[in-house]
Amino acid sequence: MSRTATVTRSTSETDITVKIDLDNAAYTPPATGHGFFDHMLDALARHSRLGLSVTGKGDLHIEPHHLIEDTGITLGQALSQALGNRRGIERYGSAFVPMDETLAHVVIDLSGRAHLEFHPETLNVDGQAGGMTHYHLREFLRGFCNHAGVTLHVRLLAGREAHHVIEAVMKAFARALRDAVQVTSGDLPSTKGSL
Numbered sequence: 001m002s003r004t005a006t007v008t009r010s011t012s013e014t015d016i017t018v019k020i021d022l023d024n025a026a027y028t029p030p031a032t033g034h035g036f037f038d039h040m041l042d043a044l045a046r047h048s049r050l051g052l053s054v055t056g057k058g059d060l061h062i063e064p065h066h067l068i069e070d071t072g073i074t075l076g077q078a079l080s081q082a083l084g085n086r087r088g089i090e091r092y093g094s095a096f097v098p099m100d101e102t103l104a105h106v107v108i109d110l111s112g113r114a115h116l117e118f119h120p121e122t123l124n125v126d127g128q129a130g131g132m133t134h135y136h137l138r139e140f141l142r143g144f145c146n147h148a149g150v151t152l153h154v155r156l157l158a159g160r161e162a163h164h165v166i167e168a169v170m171k172a173f174a175r176a177l178r179d180a181v182q183v184t185s186g187d188l189p190s191t192k193g194s195l
Helices: 035-048 065-083 134-148 162-180
Strands: 004-010 014-021 051-058 092-099 102-109 115-118 152-159
Touching: 004 065, 014 065, 014 162, 035 065, 051 065, 051 115, 051 152, 065 134, 102 162, 115 134, 134 152, 134 162, 152 162
Parallel strands: 115 152
Antiparallel strands: 004 014, 014 051, 092 102, 102 152
16 A cells, blocks of 8 residues: 655645655655745655655745645645555654754654644744744644644743754654654554544
């Protein structure tokens, strides 16, 4: 069974295509027109070790919010399609990632239920990185969770500088996702019999 998907989302604000392969880490550089966001998508692909291609454009003359949120939505839809019935997956993943003064912890459950707990704002993160803030990251992850059917908890244990916070969270998200999508049995990891 091929665990791949391609999803395109076109609106009056954005036009995004995401291709994902859960079992083949073929690398394609992201191309969204936003340098720092592409840097974060690159980190996501490399640290998740998933085949990931993200191309698109958005109304960056306004600000990056629509592009970043809609990419999360499209990525979530693609992941859900690629997972299929989710039989045999590990389901859970957890990762701590340090980056200098920053320490991020992300826990994921590919439960079929959408929920995001996002708590970097509790440490008064300063500034932005290339026009991207931790609030944009929150909207990326919210869109992802809502459309992938994923429960995600994001904790910032230390850190204040936006670049390091966003990057540590994205890398922890990638590593937790990598573990959760692995096929480790033939069973469905649920007492309910469905995810």
